[in-house]
Amino acid sequence: MAVKLPIYMDNHATTPVDPRVIETMLPYFNETFGNAASRNHEFGWKAEEGVEHGREQVAKLVGATPKEIIWTSGATESDNLAIKGVAEMYREKGNHIITQVTEHKAVLDTCKRLEKYGFEVTYLPVQKDGRVDLDELRKAITSKTILVTIMYANNEIGVVQPVAEIGAIAKEKGVFFHSDGVQAAGKIPVDVNKDNIDMLSMSGHKLYGPKGVGALYVRRRNPRVQLAAIIDGGGHERGMRSGTLNVPGIVGFGKACELCQQEMPAESARMRGLRDRLKESIFTQLDEVYVNGSMVYRLPNNLNISFAYVEGESMLMGINDIAVSSGSACTSATLEPSYVLKALGVGEDLAHTSIRFGLGRFNTEEEVDYVSARVVETVKRLRELSPLYEMAKEGVDMSKMTWNTH
Amino acid sequence: MAYSDKVVDHYNHPRNVGSLDKNDPAVGTGLVGAPECGDVMKLQMKINPETQVIEEAKFKTFGCGSAIASSSLATEWVKGKTVEEALSIKNTDIVRELALPPVKIHCSVLAEDAIKAAISDWKRKNTGAEAAAVKPESTTAAG
Numbered sequence: 040m041a042v043k044l045p046i047y048m049d050n051h052a053t054t055p056v057d058p059r060v061i062e063t064m065l066p067y068f069n070e071t072f073g074n075a076a077s078r079n080h081e082f083g084w085k086a087e088e089g090v091e092h093g094r095e096q097v098a099k100l101v102g103a104t105p106k107e108i109i110w111t112s113g114a115t116e117s118d119n120l121a122i123k124g125v126a127e128m129y130r131e132k133g134n135h136i137i138t139q140v141t142e143h144k145a146v147l148d149t150c151k152r153l154e155k156y157g158f159e160v161t162y163l164p165v166q167k168d169g170r171v172d173l174d175e176l177r178k179a180i181t182s183k184t185i186l187v188t189i190m191y192a193n194n195e196i197g198v199v200q201p202v203a204e205i206g207a208i209a210k211e212k213g214v215f216f217h218s219d220g221v222q223a224a225g226k227i228p229v230d231v232n233k234d235n236i237d238m239l240s241m242s243g244h245k246l247y248g249p250k251g252v253g254a255l256y257v258r259r260r261n262p263r264v265q266l267a268a269i270i271d272g273g274g275h276e277r278g279m280r281s282g283t284l285n286v287p288g289i290v291g292f293g294k295a296c297e298l299c300q301q302e303m304p305a306e307s308a309r310m311r312g313l314r315d316r317l318k319e320s321i322f323t324q325l326d327e328v329y330v331n332g333s334m335v336y337r338l339p340n341n342l343n344i345s346f347a348y349v350e351g352e353s354m355l356m357g358i359n360d361i362a363v364s365s366g367s368a369c370t371s372a373t374l375e376p377s378y379v380l381k382a383l384g385v386g387e388d389l390a391h392t393s394i395r396f397g398l399g400r401f402n403t404e405e406e407v408d409y410v411s412a413r414v415v416e417t418v419k420r421l422r423e424l425s426p427l428y429e430m431a432k433e434g435v436d437m438s439k440m441t442w443n444t445h
Numbered sequence: 446m447a448y449s450d451k452v453v454d455h456y457n458h459p460r461n462v463g464s465l466d467k468n469d470p471a472v473g474t475g476l477v478g479a480p481e482c483g484d485v486m487k488l489q490m491k492i493n494p495e496t497q498v499i500e501e502a503k504f505k506t507f508g509c510g511s512a513i514a515s516s517s518l519a520t521e522w523v524k525g526k527t528v529e530e531a532l533s534i535k536n537t538d539i540v541r542e543l544a545l546p547p548v549k550i551h552c553s554v555l556a557e558d559a560i561k562a563a564i565s566d567w568k569r570k571n572t573g574a575e576a577a578a579v580k581p582e583s584t585t586a587a588g
Binding site: 348349350351352353356357367368376386387388391423424425426427428429437442443 | 459477485507
């Protein structure tokens, strides 16, 4: 088997830059290097052309118009700008924001900060499959609600939210709808008009573009969304985001969006094929493995599995020639297992055993076969080492045992 | 995070993996940690009632590489020691030997606890004259 090691299968964390994107970016470092805000010479005009072309490409991917795209440094900034920007601008209208528990920290922590400034935030629970209950959302909206922020697809479990339905409810109630579209844009069809999205966060490096560049789609009509800036300065980006534009980044982000759009039908089918092959192979060879989150409403490139009785970090150590990630506490800074899995009702014991596989454009069938073989072999070896697996095989009910927790 | 060579070695070649008959009066079993905390260690030792020497030690661990290495090392260290000597093994000795980083110190604490828990289980089973000679000591709190 001629696979090149290590294998990268952590494409929800970041993606490699597509060579075609790099090629497009290169002249913008030292030939067309001007400041896009320089209005009176050739260098500035050329840079601006690149920026505006990128804006068209990004807009087109999500069914927006170019004027509705605001450049940022990445999706974390986009989320901050959308949520804080609406909160400040519409404070007189109301102080209530609705989000949900499996959001990325860029959304959750932004909401938490606003709570300190007197905003009220409702964190909707999710159902077992990872999706929000639309009736719960409807019930949560009050006359004070100004914003609903719910992600398009989750970064850990790949679960896709009922975004179009959420958008319709928000529109009906006259509330703005922001969606963190980082994992979805470029992977599955996203259309801000069909989905009734008022603001959408995107990032370059999650769709085979460069790091350090992102965008926020901000609806201009029906309804028009106004945002208070969080970064003040030269008044770039229609005053919503000051700062000299990252021209090579923007050009690359644009090209990456164009490629995603062109290749999406074939690429998503290929991702789904590889993902299902990986899942099949693992499930036919191992017992007591569980998929976390819906298999129906899911990104085609995501697989999140709990391997019962095998702790995640020890698993990563065993498959050290493969880059994936785990929801185990040992791999996080917080010493808590994944809050996303917890929200789904996955027990902490199983959360510690979860592994996230994120397939990408450059993964091959050979790599998938190598990964499944390594995973199966490692799980079997570590289960031989696991007192929990032994007890389970002896029929001990571990949920009834008293553990000396620490 | 980079693992020390010794942790990697114990992880790849764990010593004394397995189980002893927990109903054997000469066998002490220690089971510490909790599945929801992400680590559980089972340490068993077979102790000679005459000499109080630990003749055999086996472990099974659910946990990260450092937890596996700590318990593997613990079995190596207790083998051939008397109960008294085994009780003097400190978690800091394990930290030093395996070069564990601060976030992994709890793994070593758990291994020390597992040694103590196994010995106190053995003492409970053998409340005869020999066992009474050793000061009873029991630790249930884990790191």
